[in-house]
Amino acid sequence: MSFRGAATWNNGLVSQTNQTARTAAPAVQDITVTLPPGLVPAVVTVVGRDRPGVSAAFFRVLAAHRVQVLDVEQSLFRGRLNLAAFVGCGPDDLETLTEGLSGTLRSYGQTVTVEVQDSLRSTRALSTHAVVVLGNPVTAQHISRIGQTLADYGANIDTIRGISDYPVTGLELKVTVADPKPGGGVALRKALATLTQEIGVDIAIERAGLVRYAKNLICFDCDSTLITGEVIEMLAAHAGKEEEVAEVTARAMRGEIDFEESLRERVAVLAGLDASVIDDVARDIVLTPGARTTIRTLQRMGYKTAVVSGGFIQVLEGLAADLELDYVRANTLEIEDGKLTGRVIGKVVDRAAKAEFLAEFAADSGLGLHQTVAVGDGANDIDMLSAAGLGIAFNAKPALREVADAAVNHPFLDEVLHIMGISREEIDEAGLSDGSLRRVPLH
Known part of the structure; x- marks a missing residue:
């Protein structure tokens, strides 16, 4: 038990010698409080191992001393309780209040502190x-x-x-x-x-x-973001041109060559392939770790979900249906007589188109661009991430990291949720409710 005058709170993570951090950040909420005549303000804190009944006993003692409660905060960390109240109390009752709290809560294993304040202002950051x-x-x-x-x-x-x-x-x-x-x-x-x-x-x-x-729509790039591989390279492997195509892909993702030019160059090597390779590649797609959890969690929260890809719609349609995405846009491979022609038809989904589609999705959902999130990995995602309210670079090339609001450099897509302020506890709680919770062992 202790009973002392007002103490100064010190945040140990910030250097005590750096006074700028203390004086240049006045953004606090001043809560105006009034006390009946004869009451003085004090802060009462209770710290100890959490047990049922501590809070009830705490307020029971305050009630017995006719204490006016002005502000309360309680937290629990690894089984340790921290309960604090900003109160008004009669000056002659402070000692008996302290003794009463200490005596009552000692049996619960709690330590009590009462600190008299010199101001009626209650501030919250x-x-x-x-x-x-x-x-x-x-x-x-x-x-x-x-x-x-x-x-x-x-x-x-x-x-x-x-x-x-x-x-x-x-x-x-x-x-x-x-x-x-x-x-x-x-x-x-x-x-x-x-x-x-x-x-x-x-x-x-x-x-x-x-x-x-306030964000309600998230748009993912597909290759090397929502899925682990590059669809064009998977298709090229069937033509024996995987290495050749991979080199062109890398140059495009670094922003060294125009994306549309690189796309047409890569698709050309697919000419003559049987269209059945599309189904083969679609079956081989592997989701990025955490992708399904991320999509499911955001959908539970009411988010619209989308994918915009420089890949191909014929490959992604099944994936989009499986994930129940609201929007999907990608390039279309031309097929004649059951064979790939080595060409794409329609508008190419390039860097500018990705941003245009994001704006289209937002408008269709009744949202402003500031209410959107975009996630990608390459230079062709720059416009989309720049337009979004929050742009997240996922294991991205330097050109994209430079313009992104945030960057993820671990291979787990659910890090995106944490950047958005969603905790693992909240994710797991939702998974428990419908039986979808699963933690895969990490190697």
Whole structure:
């Protein structure tokens, strides 16, 4: 038990010597409170092993002392309870309140602290940004480097929570940047992008608040994003031209050659193949780890889901039906007399077309582009990711990483969910409800 005057809260992840992080981030919500005459404000905290009945006993003692409750927060971490209340109490009752709480809650294994406040203001942080950290593993050294970088740019860490323990460790930091205006976090974003390359964990930063959760449509690239391979290369393997086509694909994904030119060059080698190879390739498609979980979770949340591919509609139709996607667009292979002609027909789904289709899907869903998410890996996804409200580069080429809002560099598509603020607990809870929960052993 302790009874002392107001204490100063210190966030250990931010250097105590960096005063900028303390003074340049005033984005807090001042809760105006009033107390009847004769009451003084105090903060009461209870910490200990969680047990049934602790909260009930806590408020029972407060009620017995006619305490006015102004604000409450309770959290549970690995079986440890932390319960705090901002209250109004008679100055002559503080000692008996402290003794009453301590005596009652001692049997529950709890430690009680009462701190008198010198102000009636109750403040809660209104964080400007969310920073998501994903890695396997995430170490204390990683968090230290991230915390110091935030402090160096005048950003204060308001809260931290774990959001994933599988297939990677994930943490979400709510932070307040020094300049809360739009664009005020650009320098910090660049610094974190540099840091992620240095320390080998994924770090994404996004504006916090309702806008983060206002998105309702997600559009995926297909090859090497939603699925593990490249469909054109799988088709080319049947013609014995896989290596030749793979080289052209790599140049296109790096942005070295025009995508439409590269597509026509690659499709030309398929001339004469029996159309049955399309079905063979469709059967061989392998979803990226976490893809089915990601799609299912977003659909449960009411998201419209889409895929836009520089591949071929004849190969993807079955996949789109299996995943119950709302929209699918891809190129169309020309077939004559049961053979591939080596040509595509209709408009080519290139870099510009992908962005156009995203806008089409959004309009059809009654959404603005700021309410969309786009995920891709190559240079031909640049326009689509740039147009989306949130653009995520998935194991992407440097040209795309440079323009993306966030980057994932682990081979699990469900990392996308964590970047969007969805925790593994929420994903698993939904899976348990319908029997779809399955954790595949990682090697």
